[in-house]
Amino acid sequence: MTTLWSPFTKFSMLALLVLPLLTGCWDRLEIEDRAVVLGVSIDTVKSDGVEDDAVTHMSGAIPSPKSGYYHVAVQIALPGRIPLGPGEGGGGTTDSSQTVWVLDTFGHSLDDAFMRLQQQTSSRLFFGHLRVIIVSEAVAKKGMDNINDFFRRNSEVRRMAWMMIAKGNAMKLMKAAPKLERIPTLYLMTTLDQGIKMGKFPRDYIGTFWSNSTKKGQEGYLPYVELQKEQNIEIKGLAYFKGAKMVGKTKPIQIGTFMAVKGINPAGYRVFITLDGTSKLIMISTTSRHVSWKSSIKEGHPHFDIDIVLEINIEEKMDQDFDINREEILRQIELKLSEGTTKACKLLLAQTQENSSDIFGFGEYIRAKKSRYWNAHVKTKEQWQEQYKDITFDIKTDVNVRRVGMKAK
Amino acid sequence: MPINSWFTSNNNGTKNSPQPASPSLEKLQDQTISNSLEETLQVIQGVMQNEDDLLVRRFHVFAQHPAVLIYYSSMINQTMVNQDVLKPLMKEMPSEKVGTEQLHDVILNDTLYHSQVNTDDRYTAVIEELLRGNTIVLIDGLTRAIIINTSSIENRSVDQPATEQVIRGPREGFIEMLDKNIALIRYRLLTPELRIKTMEIGRRSKSRVAVCYLEDIANAELVNEVFRRLSVIDIDAVLDSGYLEQLIEDNHHSPFPQVQYTERPDKVAANLLEGRVAILVNGSPLALIVPSVFNQFYQTVEDYTERYLLMSAIRIARLIALVFSLIFPSLYVAIISFNPELIPTEFAVAVAGGRAGVPFPAVVEVLIIEISMEVLREATIRLPQQVGGALSIVGVLVIGQAAVAAGFSSPITVVIIALTTIGSFATPAYNAALALRLLRFPLIIISGIFGLYGVMIGCILIANHMLALKSFGMPYLTPLVPGNFQGMKDLLIRAPLTWMPERPAFLLPKDKKRMSQASIDEIKKTKPDIVGPKANKEDP
């Protein structure tokens, strides 16, 4: 009898022990009960004109910070409005203003703002599908420490989300309703993702930005965007940072220059070349880049030799008067472009040096390759920010024209 | 033909096995037939209680010895009794007068034409033979009854196996009669090393059980163990090989089958050749194969008869279907209710839309649809064939559509469950598929509590169980764990036959070679172009 009952009794005792633990479904939260946050925008707001809701603080007991307010807007997907499948016919709508819901509120900090939003929405805010975070230029200039910390601490936020700096008001982008995608923020995201494939923008997800800005010898940069009149967005340049503060921005073409200095492929920018006077205009596109950096210590300061090799194709010619089917012309184009590129690179480097924002990672290069110099003279991020102003560059550009398109001359 | 040898070996089996007989036979234990015909007849009729189909025909042997012929009219071949038993006994007059003392030998040696004749003097043996459908001849003055095998029980003809259909491969399946089944195996393996040992199991059913193995291949300890496990069985009846399976398996509480069954003689032959042992039971068209490991349950005969490249791909597909049928619904629940961040954003939002009207949590929804699917499946099996086909397709379509329309479940759930159910039918072995199909319910529940973490815990529990499971001492997941390279060639893929010149080593066969190396070398040689274009040399 004992041999027959003992496993059974053991099992039932164990079941008694375990079953109470299994009764809860603590974390079950159905997908339709989640408020799927697709995008977040963060703006500054003047302190007056904000009605303090006291959700996370209470005067007297739990003090609130004295800092200013953020104006935070979230874009939440409306379940049921986006049909399953390709969606012809169905009850859904493709008008993006009806597929998402934009809520906004104020808060001393991001968490404060989200807490207030949560107080206003029935479903739990779910950041697992947060794809785009748009920060207004004003916020970025004040510093992004709080923003970086919140999103890094939250385990739901993905490192492959995009963070962008908006010219002007960031919330406008949340409310934008581009026609191409059912979900507006996905359009913003696609703009940048496709930008990477077309060589318009480097891979700079939020995770990359965080990594870059924490590195001792490097600073972060983010895409700088502006809303256009047809509800689409334009990549207006790079917003570059010093620590967590935005210190400047570039022109769109300078993204190409930046990528040229870093040697990031694929290349996709197109530029004008003027040959001997204004009449002979040619447009070329870069197809790929090969870059090598060489560091040395000259007169107590780091010095970089940068060799850039560009492969280009000719895209368009503005004039019928001259042919480009001769070697010399191509040589000339190569020469012109290399001059131009070198100048453009020098300009960009000077600009970032002025703002002591080393978005290229020269400091990291020194740390890695000249670690003795780094340990003796730099060591900290602040030190490098100072020293970055003093480094010198030699830039050499080689251009190779490879193809001229389908036209023979 | 050794079929008649069962008669003797079967008697041996009865003597060797310590089986208590039925109550009425127990009384007659050790009693022998008396030389008075009337007395013997009385005893037998006392036991048989004058059944309607028990026929007692009185006659005279050689027109002088009073005798009686007893048989069950429902179980014998009437012509045989008339022509081969009654006629010679009555008409074949011996040249000289035969006394009772020679009668026994004369009848056996000179008179009866029948090949399966035996004599016995114990009541128990006589009555058992009678019950088997044999004819008993009792002769006055003779203390041994003559037992003649005249049994003829209606049986269906050898047919296509109903549950194990193949496109390429033999079309024969086992039937209920053991002798036919043995014949089906014997003619496939024309080797004197094929051993078919029969024994009787079942106090009341006296079912004949045949243990088949190849003497020079099967591991001797394995064969002994099979006999040992079979010999300890004491049960009133063995109506199907399924009874035996449950009595000889290693772990009785496991959902996983540890013994494979098949109704294909070619499959049995193939397994015997690998060194396994097959067990057949009279009255059951399903042979048992031991030891069985998990990978046998997703292999089919076609894997070996068709080209290896294609069948390897199909086998992998089958395996995927198997895994799908186990974890797909729970994975779905975990992702929908716990980790929606894993699926692409656009899809996630759309899924949320699809689920928006459903009142239940995903786990309940999946459970409801799963259970209704199981009900539907079971109903389709039980329904008469004429209506079954109609119900299954229409029922699934209508119910699925209606459930979605009624906001009872989301369309994706229906898709998931449909995939799962279809996936579970892709497993060739019904019992293995059933095990996994039932195990997915606890998995769904645990995934409803812990999400992906729970699915993983559940899978680990199942895997741990399978790893601890053994079939006749062989680890269930052999040849994966413990690893066996020779066996692994037939695990996920089916390697070409020339890659597997040896029998799977994990069965510890006595004879390892399946193909000779010389033959493999010859097969692998480049073949000359016999009928290539060069043959037409005389063409201009």
Place this chain on the structure above:
Amino acid sequence: MSNMRQITTIQSAAVQVSTIIGVGVLALPLIAVRAADSGAPLVTLLGLMVGYVGLFAITILGMRFPDQSIIQYSEVIIGKWLAWIGNLFAIVFFAVLTSLAAREFGEVVVTSVLKSTPVEVTVIVMLLLASFSCRNNIITFTYLHHFYFPLILFPGLGIVVLSMKNADLINLQPIIGNDPSHMLTGVLTIGALFQGTFIMTLVIPAMRKPQKALLAGFVGLLIAGGLYVAIVVAAVGVFGSEEIKNLLWPTLELAKATTLPANVLERLDAAFLAVWVTAVFTTLLSSYFLTIRMASEMFRLQDHKAISTFLLPFVFILAMLPTNIIQLYAVIEDVGRVGLYITIAYPGLLLIISLVRKKRGNQPSDNVMEPLH
């Protein structure tokens, strides 16, 4: 009675690998980077060397006494009472190790996936799973490891390979790191992650060819250590050492930053964590199995099943002792370093004494390999 010497060399290597790879991997890059920023892979490699020292001590001992575990031969070498003390420490240590591993994984799960589930539940589930599976004998125990070994190795390698495309070599230079002053502590802490090698003491008595134990241990540790180094290289390469200092579980973050090609799964962290349950399970299984087997051998019990149930509540309570995650990691690092005395110094001492006193057990009949001198 079937032959108990069934474990092959490959299987014992698999036991090594799946025992060592566990929850420690999640925080490993952080520990390594704290020791010597970009020199983290080097620190890991040196930690691996420390692991090898322990492995060699325990394996050579095992090969001198191929029929016995440390409990039995320690009594032969240094006498019953001294051995009793040492073995008690070892048993307690592995019980603590089990509890800490369960707690650490419970914390990971609760922080990143199951946010509202009580940590007690996740811990007890893991412990129950381990104690259930510990009820088998050493052969089935090996089967478990053998089965899970590829399931642990390949996701780990998968994460490494998928994330390597985002890696930047600059992050990995200079190889010795810019500030290698904490290197030694880091090496010891990481060396402590390889304490699973101790399982060899139970595996060798069941090995078919005990003379191959050294090879098995070497290969096993090489694979596990190789994965460790690869993960550190990937994490540092992708994030850079400074960013890793900001991340509690960089390996998990690595999974988060990785997408499968063609967006089948958009992020791998939850999936990776789910798969990693197996890795944690095998580690817990080994350390708990060590605890209960050593305990049952020390107290001369026939059956270790009862102890498995009996010890469970104690291990659970131990696991719940640390109050917060910062304290938990402090405890883990301390316990790990203290453990080095038990897993390296103790067997080392035993080995030296046994060499001096020329004690050795019965050798298997065929082809005896001489231990190193």
